[in-house]
Every structure is written in structure tokens, then in C-alpha cells.
Amino acid sequence: MNLRDERQGDREPVRTVHLQAFGDHGALVADLVDTLRGTITPDTGISLVAEDAGRVIGHIMFTPSLLDAPRRLVEVQVLSPLAVAPEYQRQGVGSALVRRGLEMLAERSVPLVFLEGDPGYYHRFGFQPGGVHGFRRPSLRIPDAAFQVIQFPAYEPWMIGTLVYSQPFWQHDAVGLRDPDN
Known part of the structure; x- marks a missing residue:
């Protein structure tokens, strides 16, 4: 498996990975990825792919967002989305993408990375519940346990x-999460 920056020619294979990995929500996530690409520059985000024998089998994005802190706005990153082709899941592809992206961001003096996701999965990378550390979710629709953060050395109290x-x-x-009954 090879991890590398996403290239222009990867757009359709990346879209396919998200469509397959997210099932009923695949189109929403694939469209989000297409839009998020416009927020990334070499200094402000990361879009990585995992490939096997020249085939894109996984994708991750880290994109810029803001933390509304009392002193000033702080530039932070959001890990979203992460997708692995179904036949390659549970083989370490997603973990490798997360680890590589976090290494890259730590080198860039990013203070914080946030995500919405399964705490059982992301805890292994050092993510912790955001609310416990005084961070507030951007929406009440995000379950407390899913709102997670990792602090890097550039973080200040x-x-x-x-x-x-x-x-x-x-x-x-x-x-x-939207309530389908309302």
C-alpha cells in the first residue's frame, strides 16, 4: 500500500471510494469532498489517498475550520471524511491514513484537530471527547461522544x-445526525 497526496486524476476514484464506503450517504459525502477540495491549499489542509497496485482504495481529508476562542479565532483542522473501499476495510488502511495525516499536521504547528466519529475507533490515535476539554460542538446534532479532539504541541490553554x-x-x-422522524 502506498500513501500519497491526492492528485487531479484521483477525483473519480476517490468519489467511488466514498460512494462505496458510505452506502446510502455516499453521494452526500462524495459531494462534500468535491466542495472541500476548494478549501485546501498546500498550507491549509491535506487530502491523502491510499493506493494498492495503482488503485485508489482509501481517502482522507483534513480541512481548515475555526475555533471561536475568547481571545481570538484560532485556525484548526477537521478530519472529515475518511473512507476505505469495503473490500479493504479492517486491514489498516484507514489507520495508516489517519496516522500519516496527523503526523503531517503536527509538523505544521496545527494546535487542534477535531472530528465527528466513533470514539472506539479514533481513541487509538489520541482523540479524546471534546467537551471534557472545554470545547463546544458546532451543532447540538453531534452526539457528545462523537465530538472529539486531539491536541498538538502548538495548542495553548x-x-x-x-x-x-x-x-x-x-x-x-x-x-x-438528522432525526429522520421530524
Whole structure:
């Protein structure tokens, strides 16, 4: 398996991975990825792929967002989304993508990375419940346990506040869980 930066020619294979990995929500996530690409520059985000024998089998994005701290807005990153082709799941592809992305962000002096996800999965990378550390979710639709954060050496104790997702997450209604009965 090879991990590398996403290239222009990877767009359709990346889209396919998200469509397959997210099932009924695949189109929403694939569209979100397409929009999030516009928020990434070499200094402000990461889009990595995992490939096997030249085939894209996994994808992860880290994109810029803001933390509304009392002192000032703080530039942070959001890990979302992460997808692995179904036939490659549970083989370490997702873990390798997460670890590589976090290593890259730590080198860039990013103070915090947030995500919405399964605590049982992301805890192994050092993510912890955001609320326990004084961070507030950007939406009440995000379950407390799913709202997670990892702190890097650039973090300072005054950097506490509310996560403000970048506009594409709101545009695609990809924040938290919707109640299908309402």
C-alpha cells in the first residue's frame, strides 16, 4: 500500500471510494469532498489517498475550520471524511491514513484537530471527547461522544471555545445526525 497526496486524476476514484464506503450517504459525502477540495491549499489542509497496485482504495481529508476562542479565532483542522473501499476495510488502511495525516499536521504547528466519529475507533490515535476539554460542538446534532479532539504541541490553554465548521459542511448539511422522524 502506498500513501500519497491526492492528485487531479484521483477525483473519480476517490468519489467511488466514498460512494462505496458510505452506502446510502455516499453521494452526500462524495459531494462534500468535491466542495472541500476548494478549501485546501498546500498550507491549509491535506487530502491523502491510499493506493494498492495503482488503485485508489482509501481517502482522507483534513480541512481548515475555526475555533471561536475568547481571545481570538484560532485556525484548526477537521478530519472529515475518511473512507476505505469495503473490500479493504479492517486491514489498516484507514489507520495508516489517519496516522500519516496527523503526523503531517503536527509538523505544521496545527494546535487542534477535531472530528465527528466513533470514539472506539479514533481513541487509538489520541482523540479524546471534546467537551471534557472545554470545547463546544458546532451543532447540538453531534452526539457528545462523537465530538472529539486531539491536541498538538502548538495548542495553548487559552484555546478553548466553539468549533466553527467551514461553510461546505453546512452547505451539504453534513453536520451531526438528522432525526429522520421530524
